[in-house]
Amino acid sequence: MSGRDERTRRTIDRRAFMGLAAGAAALPLIGGRATLAAQDVPSGGHMKVAIIGEPPAVADAVFTTATVTNNVAQQIFEGLFAFDSKFNPQPMLLGDFEMSQDGLTFSGKIRQGAKFHDGSPVTAADVVASLKRWGAINGRGKLIFKRLDAISAPDTTTVKMTFKQPSGILPSFLARAEALITPAAVAEAAGEKQIPEDKLIGTGPYKFGEHKVDQYLRFVKFADYEPRSEEPDGLAGKRVPLLDTLDFVPVPEEAVRVDGLTTGEYHFADTVPADFSDQISNDPSLTALTVKPYYWYSPHFNKAQGLFTNPTLRQAVQLCFSQSEAMLAGFGKKEFVRFDPSVCGEETAWYSTAGAEAYDKPDLDKAKALLQEGGYKGETIRWLATKEYGYNFLMADYTKQKMEAIGMKVELVMSDWATLVQNRAKKDAYEIFLTGHSQYSHPATQPFNDPAWPGFWDNQEKDAVVDRMVAETDPTKLKAAIDDYTRLIWQQMPFVKCGDDFLLRGVRNEVKGYQNMPDWYFWNVGVENS
């Protein structure tokens, strides 16, 4: 089977699979407004985007997993693949590619016209060096490289990877912002350190311009960018740099982001509290955008040490409180939360509710019985919480009351977020902590699958099912593996999935062509009268 045929077949198969999973989730991503047709989008001008803070490592998404860095990075860097609007990986820097059906061999050709911001063409050697760096320091990269037998560049435009174990997940991993391609010299020189600003050389529609820390990070149009020919679809397809300059302005104060948007200081405000939704919606010059899917939240149990090494007690906690009430306690506005037991948003191909019958069905009698069965003797349960993120404290406080109602003794250990992150890594420091995870990440890529990650879910059954999710190339078998994984979560209860929340963003109406994906991007976007 030729590469092109294989690609076409896979695309059709994946889309059919997506249909099964996502149903009629037609463009829920474009929250709140339709996008203008490409011919209506103005070209040239300047756009200012208010972001939540200075991105760690500027735009090196391999070095850090911070979301803001990932989003910034994908304006200037590209990977071999990119996600379409339904989170299917589609080729970006690749032309033809082939993933063998057994998931053991991958080869692809770099698309014609792909070049770096310094003018040099992208070669297979650049791809190999970049992916080696990704494999050395990024969590997902490491997972792939553990399975890798060899990566090579048989000629200047062909990349080949062979695996010791099937790795069908590869395109999904390579579609993430972190699997970025830089010139080989840059990747090799950076190694495990972050790429210096003057070496932020990618292939994306914008290129690095200037960085004044805490003032702005400026990208400029990459005039020699040669877009793909396919229609734009999410992050995939045709990318056109329409803006002359694109500034990311760190604005940590939420109210200032909104005020700046209102007065026209900024064209786009990222991550706005839901409390501002009416203010933005009522302003005729602004549009409120809801990001679906976004994050889901759960209290994680310490499974390495203490009370909750016992799954019976974990089940007792899950049954003693209403997960939907916990979400409302944390996030307030009903239109910004979704009550759902899946660890992936319903908009994705990985959605599953298998085995989640107990979700949001509190049963106090059963919970008390489980508590007794699990041998709970009134020990104090230490719950690490922070007020730095309001939801974190509010959800913890609500659940604490419910746990106490069935006879558990809970102490909220309050600290700032940085301290909480430090303490949750200590096996003897707590019993529960609460955090959020992406709804649009492949379940195999969730950090809690790593037994060393806080909560310490160290379990052979879990490892086996994660391995299946990583290996499968067949969509039906992948779906079965995801169902088994979800079922295992609800059986073993390493955490209690409470629900999903959606993010609010604001955009001025002079901005045209913007598509509201969870990870924002500003190619194919223009600003009127800028």
Next chain:
Amino acid sequence: MLAFIIRRCLTTIPVMLLVATGVFLLLKLTPGDPVGVILGPDASEDRRAALRDQLGLNDPLLQQYGRWLWDAAHGDLGDSLFLDRPVLTAIGQRAQPTLMLTAIAVVVTVLIGFPAGIIAAQNRGGWVDIGTMALAMIGISIPTFWLGLNLILIFGVKLRWLPVAGYKPLSAGVWESLQYLILPGITLGAAQAALLARMTRSMMLDVLNQDYVRTARAKGLIERRVVYAHALRNAMLPLINIVGLAVAALLGGAVVTEQIFNIPGVGRLLIQAIGRRDVPLVQGTVLVTAGIYVLVNLVVDIVCAALDPRVRQS
């Protein structure tokens, strides 16, 4: 005079050493992990451990302190963990916004504080005095963040007279730059202006009751000359001290104002560095700020000594 200056300069050394040690120990006692902020929430534990090693965060406390102090004594405050650049460079890049903001706040303080205090003293017990002092009390009591947010709401969002937030350097044009600093300057300077008004009133009342003022009036001098040429000059000495302290306080107070108005100055740098547990940057910023504080006080002492021989002799 020279001996006085040398003596005052030497006393700053133990002060700076104490500040440096205090800041270092406080930060080390504070829990929190800079690596978590740098690498993001999904980073694996082995990667975090590797970066901690790379940054020297696992070294013994004394070793870390000794290394930092030695480097600081040689003018090297280390590298910011988060910004990946020398601490002094990071501070230097933010000096202009903070100095400009402080300068505008000082202007607001002096232009409002002095006249208000003098007028109140001249009209002691009258409605002007009561009204001015009531306003001063409100000015002292209003939290900076509340005043700032309301100024933004009124003059930025509603009236659209001034930008709501941000900063443009002087190189962008004087008005371009100044318009971003007017609201923050008023926010920052309001409390100090109120304080200065109360102090000026108090000093002026003391002086206006002195015999030489009565003599001046008895000689038939006009009231303006009595107040400005005789009373004010003698009230100035303690007021110079107060203005000096106000400058130092404004530098410190810029922390909150810069955060509210999104001004990329030293104060905002410090706040962010604390949140990120960027220890070298916090240490460096506090040390430099403390140094400026000490320097301002030194200058005030020298000015006072130059103006009043009694200070030199003490």
